[in-house]
Amino acid sequence: MSVDLPTLPTPTLQSKDFASDQEVRWCPRCGDYSILAQMKKVLPTLGIPKEKFCFVSGIGCSSRFPYYVNTYGLHSIHGRAPAVATGVKLANPELQVWVITGDGDALSIGGNHFLHAIRRNIDMKIILFNNQIYGLTKGQYSPTSPLGQKSKSTPYGSIDHPLTPLSVAIGAEATFVARSVDVDIKHLTMVLERAAHHKGTAFVEVYQDCNVFNQGAFSYATEKETRSDSIVYLEHGKPLIFGKNREKGVRVAEGNRVEIVQLGGDVKEDDLLFHDEKTPEPSLAFLLSRMRHPEFPEPMGIFRAVERSTYDESVTKQVEAARAKLGEGSVEKLLNSGDTWFVN
Amino acid sequence: MSTATLEAPASSNGKKLENLETVVIRFCGDSGDGMQSVGIQMTNASAIFGNDVCTFPDFPAEIRAPAGSLFGVSGYQLCFSNHDIFTPGDDVDTLVAMNPAALKTNIGDLKRGGTLIVNEEEFNKGGLQKALYEANPLDDETLMAKFRVHKVPMTRLNRDAVEGLGLSLKNADLCRNFFALGLVYWLYDRDPKPTEEAVRAKFAKKPDVVEANLRALRAGMNYGFSTESFTVHYHVPPAKLSPGKYRKITGNEAVAMGLAVTAKLSGKTVVFSGYPITPASDILHDLSMFKHFGVKTFQAEDEIAAMASCVGAAFAGELAVTASSGPGICLKGEAMGLGMMTELPMVIIDVQRGGPSTGLPTKTEQSDLLLAMFGRNGESPLPIVAASGPGDCFTMIQEAFRIATEFMCPVIFLSDGYIANGAEPWRIPNVEDLPRLKIDHLATANGENGEYLPYKRNEKLARPWVKPGTKGLEHRIGGLEKKDVTGNIDYSPKNHQHMTNTRAQKVANIANYIPEQTVDGPANGKVLVISWGGTFGAVRTAVQQSQAAGKSVAHTHLRYMNPFPRNLGAILKSYEKVLVPELNCGQLSLLLRNKYLVDAKGYNKVEGKPFLVNELVSVISEFHG
Numbered sequence: 001m002s003v004d005l006p007t008l009p010t011p012t013l014q015s016k017d018f019a020s021d022q023e024v025r026w027c028p029r030c031g032d033y034s035i036l037a038q039m040k041k042v043l044p045t046l047g048i049p050k051e052k053f054c055f056v057s058g059i060g061c062s063s064r065f066p067y068y069v070n071t072y073g074l075h076s077i078h079g080r081a082p083a084v085a086t087g088v089k090l091a092n093p094e095l096q097v098w099v100i101t102g103d104g105d106a107l108s109i110g111g112n113h114f115l116h117a118i119r120r121n122i123d124m125k126i127i128l129f130n131n132q133i134y135g136l137t138k139g140q141y142s143p144t145s146p147l148g149q150k151s152k153s154t155p156y157g158s159i160d161h162p163l164t165p166l167s168v169a170i171g172a173e174a175t176f177v178a179r180s181v182d183v184d185i186k187h188l189t190m191v192l193e194r195a196a197h198h199k200g201t202a203f204v205e206v207y208q209d210c211n212v213f214n215q216g217a218f219s220y221a222t223e224k225e226t227r228s229d230s231i232v233y234l235e236h237g238k239p240l241i242f243g244k245n246r247e248k249g250v251r252v253a254e255g256n257r258v259e260i261v262q263l264g265g266d267v268k269e270d271d272l273l274f275h276d277e278k279t280p281e282p283s284l285a286f287l288l289s290r291m292r293h294p295e296f297p298e299p300m301g302i303f304r305a306v307e308r309s310t311y312d313e314s315v316t317k318q319v320e321a322a323r324a325k326l327g328e329g330s331v332e333k334l335l336n337s338g339d340t341w342f343v344n
Numbered sequence: 345m346s347t348a349t350l351e352a353p354a355s356s357n358g359k360k361l362e363n364l365e366t367v368v369i370r371f372c373g374d375s376g377d378g379m380q381s382v383g384i385q386m387t388n389a390s391a392i393f394g395n396d397v398c399t400f401p402d403f404p405a406e407i408r409a410p411a412g413s414l415f416g417v418s419g420y421q422l423c424f425s426n427h428d429i430f431t432p433g434d435d436v437d438t439l440v441a442m443n444p445a446a447l448k449t450n451i452g453d454l455k456r457g458g459t460l461i462v463n464e465e466e467f468n469k470g471g472l473q474k475a476l477y478e479a480n481p482l483d484d485e486t487l488m489a490k491f492r493v494h495k496v497p498m499t500r501l502n503r504d505a506v507e508g509l510g511l512s513l514k515n516a517d518l519c520r521n522f523f524a525l526g527l528v529y530w531l532y533d534r535d536p537k538p539t540e541e542a543v544r545a546k547f548a549k550k551p552d553v554v555e556a557n558l559r560a561l562r563a564g565m566n567y568g569f570s571t572e573s574f575t576v577h578y579h580v581p582p583a584k585l586s587p588g589k590y591r592k593i594t595g596n597e598a599v600a601m602g603l604a605v606t607a608k609l610s611g612k613t614v615v616f617s618g619y620p621i622t623p624a625s626d627i628l629h630d631l632s633m634f635k636h637f638g639v640k641t642f643q644a645e646d647e648i649a650a651m652a653s654c655v656g657a658a659f660a661g662e663l664a665v666t667a668s669s670g671p672g673i674c675l676k677g678e679a680m681g682l683g684m685m686t687e688l689p690m691v692i693i694d695v696q697r698g699g700p701s702t703g704l705p706t707k708t709e710q711s712d713l714l715l716a717m718f719g720r721n722g723e724s725p726l727p728i729v730a731a732s733g734p735g736d737c738f739t740m741i742q743e744a745f746r747i748a749t750e751f752m753c754p755v756i757f758l759s760d761g762y763i764a765n766g767a768e769p770w771r772i773p774n775v776e777d778l779p780r781l782k783i784d785h786l787a788t789a790n791g792e793n794g795e796y797l798p799y800k801r802n803e804k805l806a807r808p809w810v811k812p813g814t815k816g817l818e819h820r821i822g823g824l825e826k827k828d829v830t831g832n833i834d835y836s837p838k839n840h841q842h843m844t845n846t847r848a849q850k851v852a853n854i855a856n857y858i859p860e861q862t863v864d865g866p867a868n869g870k871v872l873v874i875s876w877g878g879t880f881g882a883v884r885t886a887v888q889q890s891q892a893a894g895k896s897v898a899h900t901h902l903r904y905m906n907p908f909p910r911n912l913g914a915i916l917k918s919y920e921k922v923l924v925p926e927l928n929c930g931q932l933s934l935l936l937r938n939k940y941l942v943d944a945k946g947y948n949k950v951e952g953k954p955f956l957v958n959e960l961v962s963v964i965s966e967f968h969g
Binding site (some may be wrong): 020022041055058067069070077081083084085086087090092099112115227231315319322332336338339341344 | 410
């Protein structure tokens with residue numbers, strides 16, 4: 001759902017207005033730089049004064065993010081950012097709240113808060129920087145690392161079956177789910193913009209390259225030679241077509257699955273799967289989230305964007321309803337409620 | 345104790361009516377028998393009549409343990425008196441036992457010569473077996489000779505009373521507790537009107553249930569009136585409490601009311617985040633009814649989220665509070681540390697219960713004091729306050745928020761299962777006399793060059809509290825060590841030392857902003873008894889009895905646990921010996937010995953029950969020598 005955001009009477013903000021005075025300390029060529037840059041590009045376009053933004057993060061490389069954005073920001077503890085952000089939003093619903101997290105932060109130590117923020121549909125944006133590795137602790141495998149991945153803690157290869165973040169979010173009935181990749185600047189900007197305008201929990205997974213501990217984990221999705229065969233862009237109301245010459249498509253097959261087909265010949269565009277991000281039932285989005293490299297091209301874009309009442313809005317409504325029904329709370333009445341008696 | 349025989353009113357049916365000063369009654373039965381419910385009714389009736397009351401609800405952790413089992417027994421003890429009382433009483437004057445298991449687990453507390461009322465029909469083969477009785481104790485003449493025994497066929501009499509209302513036998517039997525209550529009402533000359541009104545209000549939509557309970561209550565009263573089994577009944581005149589308007593209050597109710605009042609009088613929103621846990625859940629329940637006071641309640645997905653969302657709400661500029669018990673407080677530790685490090689105001693309520701681990705969920709204990717003091721990583725001192733009784737919870741929860749907002753730090757509020765569920769009459773305060781928080785959100789930059797300095801401190805070492813949304817004061821804080829004044833990340837050695845010292849000094853300074861400690865009894869002498877939290881009533885009563893017996897003994901009761909009141913050291917030095925009774929293995933003793941190098945001796949108990957006055961009197965006597 002799109003929200004009408006207020007137009008500012010003040011001069012329009014620019015990207016540089018959102019730069020903080022802190023030196024950015026990520027490793028050179030870290031994918032985080034690009035995400036930060038796109039974020040600073042998107043924020044001034046939203047028509048929201050910068051004092052109305054609050055960035056909340058957990059622990060990990062990505063979680064340093066709030067220090068580099070000149071808004072209100074809280075660098076919290078490992079895994080708890082969605083819970084901290086819930087408190088921020090409950091106390092101060094006027095703020096636009098962004099949660100910056102990573103694959104270990106959101107899906108391992110913070111899995112519970114991640115699920116519950118999403119199911120409540122609290123109005124916050126959760127941006128998960130997925131690099132399939134623990135970077136800040138120097139290279140252990142994460143809950144999104146593929147089977148067999150060798151890391152400091154898995155010298156013989158990982159035997160942990162990985163989670164697919166989007167499937168988890170959709171399973172928790174997220175109202176907005178999207179994926180992009182750090183170096184695809186235009187696409188990332190578009191996705192962040194869409195997330196910003198969504199009312200409710202907007203979950204965005206960004207494939208992010210950790211060039212120190214897991215370099216090239218997503219090269220299939222970023223390199224020119226492989227990209228067009230490895231990803232498929234989702235566009236609402238349009239068929240899923242990919243390939244260097246847009247010669248391949250995705251079709252729904254029997255047995256609740258999808259298949260790749262060659263266009264031309266018997267297969268027409270109309271036979272393909274048409275994306276519908278607004279369908280209330282999350283099954284289509286879930287099916288798309290199951291398309292994993294290398295069997296399938298991985299979808300990029302908005303998987304799902306539906307409307308549902310937000311938790312913070314319901315909290316406010318209940319408070320208003322209680323006031324309408326019972327009147328403004330009276331201390332005098334409260335203290336004297338129940339059975340009372342006098343002692344002379 | 346019997347003081348006089350009164351002229352018997354018509355309701356006595358020619359039976360003697362004797363005046364008593366203090367009575368202790370305990371209702372006990374299966375956890376499904378409604379013992380808590382009738383206990384509360386009699387507490388209300390006695391409080392409204394004007395007695396001082398003090399209660400001790402004691403129930404199992406199992407919601408519906410197998411019927412008739414020993415571990416499923418639920419009890420409610422009530423003391424009512426014509427004078428000030430501070431405890432629910434040691435020995436029981438009248439014991440109502442609804443089944444053999446209740447008799448077995450409670451008979452040991454009944455006074456010799458006390459009144460025993462049993463539902464004799466439950467003393468059948470099955471009931472006796474479940475209570476692991478080999479023979480019917482009611483046939484044990486030696487045992488029964490110690491008491492005034494009334495074997496009442498309650499099940500049958502109650503069924504007769506509600507006959508014709510079309511209730512199933514099961515539903516009819518659910519009223520047996522009111523039959524027992526009626527009998528006790530006759531025995532202690534209680535006016536049933538408040539109870540009748542409460543029943544009508546509670547079951548307004550179920551007229552048959554109202555009628556059944558009222559009939560059961562009346563039938564119980566009539567049974568006492570007419571049968572020859574009861575030859576005497578008793579009257580406890582009203583107490584001479586300080587003049588004023590009173591109501592009954594439990595500790596958890598007082599906390600919830602105190603928070604609603606804080607929200608309203610400070611014009612702030614109270615954001616309460618909690619996760620269900622015994623015995624703290626009632627605070628969440630009560631507060632969720634107070635939304636019109638500006639209270640937002642959030643049932644979080646776990647204890648960690650409850651604490652973390654408090655940090656978020658505090659950062660966002662509102663009054664954040666969470667409540668839990670020991671196991672939950674353990675889980676909150678890391679996020680409490682974040683609150684401490686970011687120096688944001690919030691209150692953490694710990695309604696202590698028996699531990700460790702899951703421990704004794706429904707029983708009381710004072711064993712989280714050291715957890716509150718030290719239960720976080722790193723050097724992370726937090727202010728701690730502890731309520732001394734149900735009514736004091738109202739005062740101290742407001743005080744906790746005063747300290748939190750004045751000094752910009754999380755404050756731990758300690759309660760316990762005993763005061764959380766226990767009830768006492770509470771003199772309703774005047775609204776004008778209640779404290780108002782002075783909250784001053786910084787609205788303009790505090791730096792010399794027009795910049796905002798999040799860790800620039802005032803004379804109390806408190807940093808400013810900025811409400812996000814304030815233009816020009818955007819800033820970032822977090823759990824990493826920060827540079828003083830600017831709040832930027834800084835790991836340098838000297839800075840960490842300085843910040844650690846500053847955070848500790850800030851908490852220590854609070855001693856200058858809390859009342860001095862007072863003493864009940866001589867200002868110096870042989871023995872000082874020092875207590876804290878929910879043991880106030882038992883310790884105060886025991887010390888006063890010891891004083892009356894001529895002992896040189898004084899009592900001081902702590903409500904500020906960190907920092908201690910500034911004159912506590914001087915008080916401790918004014919007595920030859922220091923005795924510290926605690927429902928733990930010596931936690932306050934340890935702190936006192938460490939800080940004041942005083943040879944404090946503990947009297948410690950962890951049986952899941954409060955202290956008895958008699959036990960403390962003998963401990964004091966022995967200690968005094």
